[in-house]
Amino acid sequence: MNKNIAILSGDGIGPEVTAQAVKVIEAVEEVYGHSFEKTEALIGAIAIDATGEPFPIETEEVCKSSDAILFGAIGHPKYDNDPNAKVRPEQGLLKMRKNLGLFANVRPVASFEALLSLSPLKEERIKGVDFVVFRELTGGIYFGQPRGRSEDGKSAFDSCTYTEAEIQRVAHLAFKSAQNRRKKLTLVDKANVLATSRLWRQVVTEMAPQYPDVELDFMFVDNAAMQIIQYPAHFDVVLTENMFGDIITDEASVISGSLGLLASASMGSGLGLYEPIHGSYPQATGKNIANPIGAILSAAMLLEYSFDLIEESNAIKAAVNQAVQEGFLTEDLNKENAKSTTEVGDKIAELI
Amino acid sequence: MNKNIAILSGDGIGPEVTAQAVKVIEAVEEVYGHSFEKTEALIGAIAIDATGEPFPIETEEVCKSSDAILFGAIGHPKYDNDPNAKVRPEQGLLKMRKNLGLFANVRPVASFEALLSLSPLKEERIKGVDFVVFRELTGGIYFGQPRGRSEDGKSAFDSCTYTEAEIQRVAHLAFKSAQNRRKKLTLVDKANVLATSRLWRQVVTEMAPQYPDVELDFMFVDNAAMQIIQYPAHFDVVLTENMFGDIITDEASVISGSLGLLASASMGSGLGLYEPIHGSYPQATGKNIANPIGAILSAAMLLEYSFDLIEESNAIKAAVNQAVQEGFLTEDLNKENAKSTTEVGDKIAELI
Ligand SMILES: CC(C)[C@H](C(=O)O)[C@@H](O)C(=O)O
Ligand SMILES: CC(C)[C@H](C(=O)O)[C@@H](O)C(=O)O
Numbered sequence: 111m112n113k114n115i116a117i118l119s120g121d122g123i124g125p126e127v128t129a130q131a132v133k134v135i136e137a138v139e140e141v142y143g144h145s146f147e148k149t150e151a152l153i154g155a156i157a158i159d160a161t162g163e164p165f166p167i168e169t170e171e172v173c174k175s176s177d178a179i180l181f182g183a184i185g186h187p188k189y190d191n192d193p194n195a196k197v198r199p200e201q202g203l204l205k206m207r208k209n210l211g212l213f214a215n216v217r218p219v220a221s222f223e224a225l226l227s228l229s230p231l232k233e234e235r236i237k238g239v240d241f242v243v244f245r246e247l248t249g250g251i252y253f254g255q256p257r258g259r260s261e262d263g264k265s266a267f268d269s270c271t272y273t274e275a276e277i278q279r280v281a282h283l284a285f286k287s288a289q290n291r292r293k294k295l296t297l298v299d300k301a302n303v304l305a306t307s308r309l310w311r312q313v314v315t316e317m318a319p320q321y322p323d324v325e326l327d328f329m330f331v332d333n334a335a336m337q338i339i340q341y342p343a344h345f346d347v348v349l350t351e352n353m354f355g356d357i358i359t360d361e362a363s364v365i366s367g368s369l370g371l372l373a374s375a376s377m378g379s380g381l382g383l384y385e386p387i388h389g390s391y392p393q394a395t396g397k398n399i400a401n402p403i404g405a406i407l408s409a410a411m412l413l414e415y416s417f418d419l420i421e422e423s424n425a426i427k428a429a430v431n432q433a434v435q436e437g438f439l440t441e442d443l444n445k446e447n448a449k450s451t452t453e454v455g456d457k458i459a460e461l462i
Numbered sequence: 463m464n465k466n467i468a469i470l471s472g473d474g475i476g477p478e479v480t481a482q483a484v485k486v487i488e489a490v491e492e493v494y495g496h497s498f499e500k501t502e503a504l505i506g507a508i509a510i511d512a513t514g515e516p517f518p519i520e521t522e523e524v525c526k527s528s529d530a531i532l533f534g535a536i537g538h539p540k541y542d543n544d545p546n547a548k549v550r551p552e553q554g555l556l557k558m559r560k561n562l563g564l565f566a567n568v569r570p571v572a573s574f575e576a577l578l579s580l581s582p583l584k585e586e587r588i589k590g591v592d593f594v595v596f597r598e599l600t601g602g603i604y605f606g607q608p609r610g611r612s613e614d615g616k617s618a619f620d621s622c623t624y625t626e627a628e629i630q631r632v633a634h635l636a637f638k639s640a641q642n643r644r645k646k647l648t649l650v651d652k653a654n655v656l657a658t659s660r661l662w663r664q665v666v667t668e669m670a671p672q673y674p675d676v677e678l679d680f681m682f683v684d685n686a687a688m689q690i691i692q693y694p695a696h697f698d699v700v701l702t703e704n705m706f707g708d709i710i711t712d713e714a715s716v717i718s719g720s721l722g723l724l725a726s727a728s729m730g731s732g733l734g735l736y737e738p739i740h741g742s743y744p745q746a747t748g749k750n751i752a753n754p755i756g757a758i759l760s761a762a763m764l765l766e767y768s769f770d771l772i773e774e775s776n777a778i779k780a781a782v783n784q785a786v787q788e789g790f791l792t793e794d795l796n797k798e799n800a801k802s803t804t805e806v807g808d809k810i811a812e813l814i
Contacts, residue, residue: 268623273617
């Protein structure tokens, strides 16, 4: 198979972990006889430094002429505490999501049998946890207008908006996913306070008859924030809007014991983007200590979702599982006998 | 001491648990020679049923002529899935907060030594957890205008707004609390995306020099949702806006193992309101099984914060601790040998 992959490794530990994912993809190419053209492009703080733009037009063009995107992370501390910064790395991420139509972020949450002991949660709570969150990614308060400051600078405002169509397209994906899983869909909202949440509840309720085999229920976001920790095994598919999804998916990531293990997919009209969920992790940058497994599993998701290469994707997952079982892990997962980022990447590539 | 307390027991299990708190307050009156005039008033779904209004003007008057408010819960399932309901119980709660100027919700989170085993978190993570969340309560997306539906009903919008003054008044309370505690204040926001969050960060940063003994740091809300579960013992005082506070405080409540144990205070310009955090819990209503400890500890907070009756407040806390240690508990905390709501209330009143 010949395909083009855009490689956007971004900021912080992004380049280090993405390099391992690329290494593993190359191993897959060799073993299974594929040929993937990989094109690197800039995004985030490094793109600002080089071009003044966090998501330059050249990068957008590389993405649009690719079949899938492998993404690292963006973000740099120098922008976080500067309320007046005109350009921020995050704008690049948001613009990319919007311009590429990546309206659904899909995040699987499952516990690794061999790593149950690392979770802050008790093992009996997280055994068998296996759910997936569908987060709407290009609407809501992240994009709503107007937003900004009053003239005197003494007040600020953001707007949250949703249309029926924006809700339907991501909800269809979530319903379909539930049909292929345990047939339970939970809509997380704040319908007792927000007008947008009431629209979500109405639209999703109206769609439910199209998916008669899926059981639909509703949960207020505050309650969901508790239930995800109290009874994570109760969830199957969770559907929610952009901001709630941001919070809930990161919260849910603690279940597995390490952020470094988790991958996510962002999809929409065609093109899919795959990224580890850990972010740019500035403290670890350049130290060759970051966990590359999230990035490597993102590559596995890419092969499965965008290229339909199920066997190849499973080969990556199996290699990761073996490395985990052997304890061949970075310091977040194995303090006593830690391997470096590149060692873990080499090992997993070798196991393909 | 002579004081007036407004009793707003509300919906669901509200009346059952509030009755136990009143019982304990009466025991305090007897033992310590105080006399509190208690006036009941309607709020929530029962107020809608009786008057058409979730926070009737008579109730507002009772509150305004009282020295403190003991509150139960509001909410009824018949309103939750009806996106078109014109009046909702929650509106009563929001209107009360707004009209009484209750701009700060204060929620202590601590682990009960005797109940560590009930938490979904591992004991080593929650040992010694002791933090308090200051949630802004009368601003943000809960109240911002405009909000509603487009004319064709196919889109919806909410507005999040904050002014400098709204941020300052709650931030002052949080800084002061930090001064009396471990001197660490964490502002939770989403300043990498939201204009309102950038105003929060700016205003709080500008206030920091007034509290030179307090160490201020910042955390994005998605990261905070992880850290609160991963490393809850790291927090001292957390300050955040309304919606993030709603989510974060409920999430944090799982640490103690039971929602039923937690109390909260809402304060502002003068009057304080005290409530258990568990909500109306419709499934348990009328069964005499709800845990009254959250309501009873709310009464303890009332005596301490509004009446400065420290000894009396401590007497309640000591009685609760003794009941907990003896395992004299409702079924959420003691499945094998569960006591009823009234039995636990009687016991704690007796121990005063
Ligand atoms: C970096 C930030 C803008 C982003 C978001 O909030 O969407 C990140 O937290 C994420 O979840 O991908
Ligand atoms: C009932 C609801 C409107 C309320 C809120 O979101 O503020 C509740 O969840 C709370 O936290 O007191």
